[in-house]
Amino acid sequence: xxxxxxxxxxxxxxxxxxxxxxxxxxxxxxxxxxxxxxxxxxxxxxxxxxxxxxxxxxxxxxxxxxxxxxxxxxxxxxxxxxxxxxxxxxxxxxxxxxxxxxxxxxxxxx
Amino acid sequence: xxxxxxxxxxxxxxxxxxxxxxxxxxxxxxxxxxxxxxxxxxxxxxxxxxxxxxxxxxxxxxxxxxxxxxxxxxxxxxxxxxxxxxxxxxxxxxxxxxxxxxxxxxxxxxxxxxx
Numbered sequence: 738x739x740x741x742x743x744x745x746x747x748x749x750x751x752x753x754x755x756x757x758x759x760x761x762x763x764x765x766x767x768x769x770x771x772x773x774x775x776x777x778x779x780x781x782x783x784x785x786x787x788x789x790x791x792x793x794x795x796x797x798x799x800x801x802x803x804x805x806x807x808x809x810x811x812x813x814x815x816x817x818x819x820x821x822x823x824x825x826x827x828x829x830x831x832x833x834x835x836x837x838x839x840x841x842x843x844x845x846x847x
Numbered sequence: 848x849x850x851x852x853x854x855x856x857x858x859x860x861x862x863x864x865x866x867x868x869x870x871x872x873x874x875x876x877x878x879x880x881x882x883x884x885x886x887x888x889x890x891x892x893x894x895x896x897x898x899x900x901x902x903x904x905x906x907x908x909x910x911x912x913x914x915x916x917x918x919x920x921x922x923x924x925x926x927x928x929x930x931x932x933x934x935x936x937x938x939x940x941x942x943x944x945x946x947x948x949x950x951x952x953x954x955x956x957x958x959x960x961x962x
Contacts, residue, residue: 741889769947780851780938780953781890788948826889830947833903834880837889 740764741829743838752847756814760827760838763808769830772801772812774823775840781826785812817845849873851954853939859960860929868924868957870939876952878945879922881914882938884956890938896922897945929961 742761750756758772768789773781787794787801787810794801800813814821822845828835852871860866872879877898882890892906896916904914911929916922926933936956942949 743889773953778955780940780955782953783950786948786950828889833878833895833897833945833947834892834906835882835890835951836892837882839887839889 738763739838740767740831741827741836741838743825743827743841745841746839747842747844749844749846750817752819752845753816756812756817756821756843756845758812758814758825758827758841758843760810760812761808762810762829764829764831764836765808767829767831767836770801770803770810771828771830771835772799773826773828773837774821775826776823784825814843817843819845819847821845851939851941851952853937853954853957855957856955857958857960859962861962862929862931864929864961866926866929866959868926868937868959870922870924870941870954872920872922872939872941873952874920876941876943877919878942878949878951879916880940880942880951881922881924882940882953884936884938886935893924895945902945926959929959931961934959934961 771786772784775781824840827838879896881893895903940951940953
């Protein structure tokens with residue numbers, strides 16, 4: 738039973754445009770969420786996080802939005818750059834461990 | 848400073864053999880985690896250490912899997928009687944204190960292939 742779901746396996750975006758990656762979760766007890774980015778042959782790298790007391794967190798080109806009533810979060814990347822091409826994982830903090838989605842492959846075309 | 852390192856980067860073994868995977872966390876980090884990532888999936892939690900003790904081993908799939916962290920730094924994940932279904936990338940992460948908002952820093956992983 739997947740508690741964190743990323744329903745889009747891949748996304749292709751033109752350089753300079755906005756990338757929107759989506760994530761849904763089922764466990765209403767989750768109260769801290771993260772996005773990680775992963776390049777091939779490397780470990781996941783932390784990107785941005787959000788606590789459930791907020792509905793938005795912004796860091797440079799990256800913004801995460803949280804809709805608690807819909808149990809949905811999204812990551813916006815503006816403007817998208819070719820170096821953003823990677824696998825993006827949504828994760829929820831469950832006590833001391835992270836529960837990850839299956840990931841979305843983002844391709845930014847130049 | 849140095850990040851999380853894992854050795855070996857790749858391990859190929861035969862079904863039934865024993866393997867050990869090593870993780871060197873970031874110096875000073877008290878919390879250490881093991882995850883397993885199968886093809887097309889996100890990382891799945893295996894075990895969490897706080898210092899030398901396993902604070903949560905609820906993700907270990909069965910008793911063939913065991914992990915230690917005897918001095919509160921380096922950790923070894925041990926898999927006995929390996930099966931083909933154990934093939935995956937094993938990821939190690941560490942964080943400063945283990946608090947929820949602490950960033951978990953991941954190593955590059957060990958790709959285990961069981962033939």
